[in-house]
Structure formats: C-alpha cells, structure tokens
Amino acid sequence: MLAVFAKSLSADDPLSGLIVGEVDEPSRVPDGWARVQVRAASLNHHDLWSLRGVGLRADALPMILGCDAAGVDEDGNEVVVHAVVSDPEWRGDETLDPRRSILSEVHAGTFAESVWVPRRNLVPKPPELSFAEAACLPTAWLTAYRMLFTRAGLQPGATVLVQGAGGGVATALIVLAQAAGARVWATSRSEEKRERARALGADAVFEPGARLPERVDVVAETVGAATWDHSLKSLKPGGTLVISGATSGQNPEASLNRIFFLQLSVVGSTMGTRDELERLVRLCVERDVRPVIESELPLEQARDAFAALAAGDVFGKLVLTR
Numbered sequence: 001m002l003a004v005f006a007k008s009l010s011a012d013d014p015l016s017g018l019i020v021g022e023v024d025e026p027s028r029v030p031d032g033w034a035r036v037q038v039r040a041a042s043l044n045h046h047d048l049w050s051l052r053g054v055g056l057r058a059d060a061l062p063m064i065l066g067c068d069a070a071g072v073d074e075d076g077n078e079v080v081v082h083a084v085v086s087d088p089e090w091r092g093d094e095t096l097d098p099r100r101s102i103l104s105e106v107h108a109g110t111f112a113e114s115v116w117v118p119r120r121n122l123v124p125k126p127p128e129l130s131f132a133e134a135a136c137l138p139t140a141w142l143t144a145y146r147m148l149f150t151r152a153g154l155q156p157g158a159t160v161l162v163q164g165a166g167g168g169v170a171t172a173l174i175v176l177a178q179a180a181g182a183r184v185w186a187t188s189r190s191e192e193k194r195e196r197a198r199a200l201g202a203d204a205v206f207e208p209g210a211r212l213p214e215r216v217d218v219v220a221e222t223v224g225a226a227t228w229d230h231s232l233k234s235l236k237p238g239g240t241l242v243i244s245g246a247t248s249g250q251n252p253e254a255s256l257n258r259i260f261f262l263q264l265s266v267v268g269s270t271m272g273t274r275d276e277l278e279r280l281v282r283l284c285v286e287r288d289v290r291p292v293i294e295s296e297l298p299l300e301q302a303r304d305a306f307a308a309l310a311a312g313d314v315f316g317k318l319v320l321t322r
C-alpha cells in the first residue's frame with residue numbers, strides 16, 4: 001500500500017528521512033484491533049518531531065508517520081481514529097498510562113491507505129463533519145480541548161491568551177475557547193496570521209511580547225521558550241498557564257519568583273482521552289464548530305505538506321486525502 005514513512009532520523013534536516021512509497025501491509029494484527037481505510041489524515045508538528053528523532057527511536061524504523069485519521073472501518077462505518085494507544089490492561093484516563101503511545105511512535109501511523117488500531121479507539125464520525133474535518137480532531141483539536149476545559153478549567157467570560165496563533169493547536173484553542181464563551185486574545189509573529197486569528201474569533205490580537213490591556217486568567221502555550229516569559233508576565237495573580245508544546249525550545253528561564261509570589265499554576269497537558277474526543281466531536285456538531293484547514297493535498301504530495309509545516313508557513317491544519 002502507499003504510505004508516508006520515516007526511513008531515517010535527522011535533528012537538523014528532518015525531511016531527509018521522509019519517504020513516500022510502497023510498504024507491505026502488516027501480516028499479523030493483534031486480536032481486538034480494527035483495520036481502517038484512511039480517507040483523510042492531518043499533519044501535526046509531532047510528525048516533524050518524529051523525523052527529528054524526538055519520540056521515535058531509530059530501532060523502530062521504518063515507521064509510517066501520522067497520528068490523526070478519519071476513514072471507514074471493515075463494517076463500512078465512518079470513524080474517527082483516537083490516536084492514544086494505551087496498554088490493554090490500563091483502566092482510566094489513558095493519557096496517564098506510562099505505557100501509552102501515540103500512533104506512529106510504536107504502532108504504524110495514519111499516513112497510509114490503511115491503519116490498524118485497537119477497536120476501542122474508533123469513535124463514530126458524524127455525517128456533519130467531512131473526513132478532512134474529522135481528521136483534524138484526534139491530536140491538535142483534542143489537545144486544545146483538554147488544555148482549556150480539563151486542565152485549565154476555563155470559565156465562560158474569562159480571558160485566555162493563545163500564543164502562536166497560526167499553529168494547528170493554537171487555531172483550535174482560539175475556536176474552542178470562543179465557542180465556550182471566553183474572551184480570546186492571541187499573539188502571532190505575522191500580521192497576516194494575526195488578522196486571520198481575528199477573523200477566526202479572537203477578540204484582540206497582538207505581536208509576540210506585546211503589553212496587554214490587562215492581565216489574563218489563562219495562557220495557553222505551545223510555543224515554549226520564545227513566548228514563556230511573556231506568558232508568565234501576562235497572567236493575573238492566581239492565573240493558570242497551560243502548556244502542551246515547546247516548539248521553540250524547552251528550557252526558558254523559569255522565573256520561579258513570579259510563579260510562587262503571584263501563586264500562578266503551571267499545568268501540563270497531553271493529548272486527551274477517548275471520552276474527551278467524543279465530547280469534542282459532539283461540540284463540533286452541536287455548536288457548528290469546524291477545524292481550520294489550511295489546505296488538503298493528496299497523500300502522494302505529503303512532502304510538500306511537510307515542507308510547509310517545517311517552514312512555519314501554515315495557518316491551521318494540513319490534511320492528506322485519499
């Protein structure tokens with residue numbers, strides 16, 4: 001089958017190990033797993049990290065990339081694929097399972113004609129969502145959902161600052177926070193992306209590092225080092241910084257005095273549960289919320305999509321289709 005896979009890893013030149021080509025379908029699939037014919041799969045920054053060797057080990061190569069998919073199962077049902085694979089014995093929140101992995105880390109990913117996942121990882125795709133829209137939900141949008149509502153406890157009427165507005169997670173944060181009745185402020189390095197963020201529902205937009213009209217209740221971070229100091233300085237006393245990514249670097253100055261003196265909460269967040277994915281799907285349908293898609297490309301053109309993501313030249317999600 002046609003697939004997009006990592007043949008080698010390179011921290012400096014991630015695209016050098018990317019191959020679009022034929023692979024064998026797995027000969028043995030574990031009991032209780034289902035085959036999904038992939039109709040759409042979206043890119044995440046995670047796929048670039050994998051090619052850089054972060055979260056993907058050299059001894060697992062070659063590895064089909066991709067965390068997100070929507071498609072059709074063997075019984076003809078339209079499904080969204082939950083990307084977090086927990087141990088079969090694990091009970092409760094699967095994001096807390098120390099043995100969990102995300103598709104494309106241990107098990108083959110979604111950038112292929114078919115993907116195999118535990119049957120419990122399939123969530124019904126409502127007809128209101130296209131395959132491309134549904135394929136944006138399992139990683140970036142689920143991460144944003146959990147950050148805001150589970151981990152930061154965002155309240156209607158509160159103000160949230162979203163850093164790096166153009167990203168896949170960031171655009172989801174803007175749309176979901178707005179849908180939940182929060183006041184949404186966003187930063188982006190690019191004037192064009194700031195305007196697009198405003199069109200998406202941000203109530204005000206700022207350059208990175210700008211002084212805000214007032215301090216905020218919640219800051220949602222995926223950028224990391226480049227925006228960390230601004231994020232801490234933007235919070236009200238008692239405010240919450242929720243973080244799920246560190247694209248620009250993971251070791252900024254911690255500013256410990258500010259954290260304890262202003263009684264700030266710094267909260268980590270990773271992916272989400274199957275239950276949260278079901279609630280996110282329902283929110284999209286009931287509140288007419290749709291993922292922000294930058295472009296859809298055929299699977300064969302995956303390299304162009306990876307290059308655009310690596311260049312930071314994207315607003316929202318890139319989707320590969322079959």
Ligand SMILES: NC(=O)c1ccc[n+]([C@@H]2O[C@H](COP(=O)([O-])OP(=O)(O)OC[C@H]3O[C@@H](n4cnc5c(N)ncnc54)[C@H](OP(=O)(O)O)[C@@H]3O)[C@@H](O)[C@H]2O)c1
Pocket residue numbers: 043044045046049139140143163164165166167168169170187188189190193208222223226227244245246247248269270271309312314316
């Ligand atoms: N923990 C989890 O479960 C989880 C899940 C999903 C994603 N993540 C992580 O979250 C991060 C974002 O993922 P994504 O898929 O949304 O990535 P993405 O679509 O590539 O977005 C990254 C955004 O970060 C901003 N940015 C990048 N470098 C920056 C810099 N030096 N200074 C300021 N802003 C910068 C950019 O926003 P502007 O151009 O608008 O400034 C860019 O659009 C990644 O590190 C990813 O691994 C983690």
